[in-house]
Amino acid sequence: MTKTLLLETSIKGPMSVSHKIAQKVIAKVGGDVTVRDCTTIPAIDGTWIGAAYTPAENRTDAQKAALALSDALIAELKAADTVVIGCGVYNFGVTGPLKHWIDMVCRVGETFRYTEAGPEGLAGAKRVIVAYSSGGVPAGSGYDFATPYIKQVLGFIGITDVTVVAAEGVAVDEAAALARADAQIATLAA
Template sequence: MTKTLRIDSSIKGDASISKRLTDKIVERIGGDVTARDATAIPAIDGAWIGAAYTPADQRSDEQKELLALSDELIAELKAADTIVIGCGVYNFGVTGPLKHWIDMVCRVGETFRYTDAGPEGLAGPKRVIIAYSSGGVPQGSAFDFATPYIKQVLGFIGITDVTVVAAEGVNLDEAAAIAKAETQIIELAA
């Protein structure tokens, strides 16, 4: 059975349009679903970075504890065949919680490594579907910093199969924006 990792990152909870879209996407593609609410993921800090760059066999118990959530999130990522990312756009970019998830899963030696030829992603191949929602920023426009950022980060860790389902302009015409996104969801291969 296909394993799907669902990541919701909106601070709006059940009122979130990106969360409603991830509901519909997961329903469409099916599989064994692991759900992760990124709003519960803390920001990384200097101690976390120190732990991440300490060789695993030299980490203190405190450093291991600092990395425990990151280890869990990376295991979820690696186990998934498909990743569905709810991406509401706040101030032209990704939400803070989504950035926290990204910071936790981008770890040297785990999801990427440095080589003489440059960085090499270790997390792919995977299929990713981004559920993009914005009040007024058209997906793919010059003001959309969220989509290119997510694609760059995913490519860095070795994931390049990315599809975007967009409900854009929800502050202008919410019903039309959601209807457009729902049409895109229907067209997704299961």
């Protein structure tokens, strides 16, 4: 059975449109689902950076503890065949919780490395479906900084199979936005 990782990133929780879309995507693609509530992930800090850039064999117990959550998040990501990202748009970009997850999983030596030819992704090939919702920012428009950012970050760590399912215009007509997203979900392969 395939393994699916669901990233819940909205501070509105189950009331968010991105959550509703992500649940429908999960119902379509299935798999053994691991749910990660990203709203509990803290921001990285100087201690975390110091630990991440210390060679593993030289890390203190405190540094290992500082990286424990990052290690767990990276393991979840690497184990997944499919990743579903709930992505509400806040102020034209990704939510804070999604940014915190990204910062925790983008780690040199773990999900990418630098080579003479440039950066190389190490996260492994997998399918990503972004459950995008916005009050009025169309996905892919000049005002959408969320989906290009997500695609750039995922590409940097080696993940290039990214599909966006969008509920746009939620502030104008949520039912119509959800119907458009449902039509996109219907075309997804299981």
